[in-house]
Structure formats: C-alpha cells, structure tokens
Amino acid sequence: xxxxxxxxxxxxxxxxxxxxxxxxxxxxxxxxxxxxxxxxxxxxxxxxxxxxxxxxxxxxxxxxxxxxxxxxxxxxxxxxxxxxxxxxxxxxxxxxxxxxxxxxxxxxxxxxxxxxxxxxxxxxxxxxxxxxxxx
Amino acid sequence: xxxxxxxxxxxxxxxxxxxxxxxxxxxxxxxxxxxxxxxxxxxxxxxxxxxxxxxxxxxxxxxxxxxxxxxxxxxxxxxxxxxxxxxxxxxxxxxxxxxxxxxxxxxxxxxxxxxxxxxxxxxxxxxxxxxxxxx
DNA sequence: CTACATTTGCATCATTGTTGCATTTGAATC
DNA sequence: GATTCAAATGCAACAATGATGCAAATGTAG
Numbered sequence: 001x002x003x004x005x006x007x008x009x010x011x012x013x014x015x016x017x018x019x020x021x022x023x024x025x026x027x028x029x030x031x032x033x034x035x036x037x038x039x040x041x042x043x044x045x046x047x048x049x050x051x052x053x054x055x056x057x058x059x060x061x062x063x064x065x066x067x068x069x070x071x072x073x074x075x076x077x078x079x080x081x082x083x084x085x086x087x088x089x090x091x092x093x094x095x096x097x098x099x100x101x102x103x104x105x106x107x108x109x110x111x112x113x114x115x116x117x118x119x120x121x122x123x124x125x126x127x128x129x130x131x132x133x134x135x
Numbered sequence: 136x137x138x139x140x141x142x143x144x145x146x147x148x149x150x151x152x153x154x155x156x157x158x159x160x161x162x163x164x165x166x167x168x169x170x171x172x173x174x175x176x177x178x179x180x181x182x183x184x185x186x187x188x189x190x191x192x193x194x195x196x197x198x199x200x201x202x203x204x205x206x207x208x209x210x211x212x213x214x215x216x217x218x219x220x221x222x223x224x225x226x227x228x229x230x231x232x233x234x235x236x237x238x239x240x241x242x243x244x245x246x247x248x249x250x251x252x253x254x255x256x257x258x259x260x261x262x263x264x265x266x267x268x269x270x
Numbered sequence: 271c272t273a274c275a276t277t278t279g280c281a282t283c284a285t286t287g288t289t290g291c292a293t294t295t296g297a298a299t300c
Numbered sequence: 301g302a303t304t305c306a307a308a309t310g311c312a313a314c315a316a317t318g319a320t321g322c323a324a325a326t327g328t329a330g
Contacts, residue, residue, distance in 0.1 A: 114264025
C-alpha cells in the first residue's frame, strides 16, 4: 500500500508533505520522531504544515502517536499497530529508538470504583541490544 | 516530616522556594503539576528558580516526577512512592488529576535478548469517579 | 560577623504546540 | 485545458517548557 492509497482511502488531498510523511514512516518500519521524519524529507516544509499534517493523519488514524515522555513523541503507521493495538513500547535511552513489544499484551489494571479507562500506555526505558554492544 | 527535614537530610540549603515546593506537595497528598504548585506558593519565584529547584529535589530523590504525556508532568514526594516504587498512574482526562494505583504492581515485560530495562511507566488515562458524577 | 560557595533572578535561546490569516494548491466541474 | 472553491500551506505570532550563562543575593559554616 502506497502513501497515496492511505490518503485516497480517507478522502484526503494528496499533498507532497503528507505523502512524504507516510512514505518515510513506511520505509523506516519503526516509529520515527517528527524531526527524524523531517530530516528524511526533501521538501523543506513549514513547521506548522508538518504539525497540521501529523494532526490530520492522526485524526484519520493513518498514523499513530507514541508518547515516550514530555519531550519525545514518535509516529508509526496506525495499520502496523491496529492488530495488537495496545502493546508496550521500548525506548532506548542511548539511541532514542523505539521498539514495539508485541510479545505481550498490556495488562489490564483494576481501577477503583467509578473509574473508567480510555487508554493505557506502557513505556519501558532502557538500553537496546545494539547499543549494549556499542558501549 | 517537615520540608526542612527533607532538605537537611540531603544537606541542601534551606531556601523558601524549596521549602514551599515540598510543603505544597506534602499538603496535597496527590501529585501536582509545576503550575499547580506555583499557584499555591506565596512567593513569586522566577521560572528558572522553580525549574532548578525541581531538578535539585529530583536529583536528591526528594520528589519524583510522573510524566503523563508530552505536555503533562506531575510531581510527588519520592517517599510516598518508594514503598511500591513502580505502580501505574491514573490520569483523569477531565480534571487532570493523577492517582497512584497501588493495588497492582507493574507487570514485568519480557524483552528481546540483549535489551535491558531501567524503568517502566504505566499511564492509564480515563475518567475518575468524581468527574464521572459531574458529567 | 565574615567569607565563600550556593542559589537566585534575569536575559536569552531552543523546541514544541497552537492559532489566525492571506496566499497557494488540489481536484472536481465545466 | 480552464474555472472554481474548499482545503492546505506558509508566515507571523504567541504560550509553555526546558535549558544555560552570569552577576547579584543569600544561606551557612567558621
């Protein structure tokens, strides 16, 4: 499935910025940050355009945002996540890369009476295998 | 234990800003954001002073930061968390309050070979009991 | 009380999220 | 292919947060 297909499917206009974002995420096959995506895109888009493109793509559930912490947000294709929607994410403190941990589903946390959950995020921070070897 | 005791214990200078921050967190007995703490403090401290005070208090493990998402950080007394260090946190999308869910420990996620974890955060977002009634 | 290291306040900068508005562009229609 | 109009973009501008350098103020040990 090509970038244009994602846009057509949701009746979104085909703009180079949107296509580029989707293409970059597809090519990487692991979650990328906004700056990582920007670096790989030829077009020098305005920051606001980028911001709004992500917002649009997220609203149409084409991309999915993974919030690592208060200064790190990564984007992945929503399709890649829909099968096992709620799984933990591993963030490497060394190389800043994010891995989806699909081997285990997120535990269901029992909440106090009257509380209802809409979403649960599990973020594991540590050192990945390739960084372990580097050090 | 009073604010001064926490500072003395770590041989930190007793400044009104630090004392105020600790006092405010103790009084609230639930995690507070920087702005919530600022609002409750009489002294109109510089933003940088605030920022560095939190940093110092966190480095000495007097306070603990709970990162909810890319734009929400809450602070709690580290002592309140040490007993059951790793537990999930519930964030109410309505009133923005945070609750420690101490009834369940955080699950241990099996990681791929070579990966090592330093910390795991579990954030559950939803609606708390008191907000449910309000709506 | 003095001396000195620490802390504070201020200036300044970077990044991210956000909105308003004029201009440009995509795509449906003629 | 040209016309048209809603949608997307670029720009200006602002807020919040994180961060650093430096001179002035402050805490505390002696």
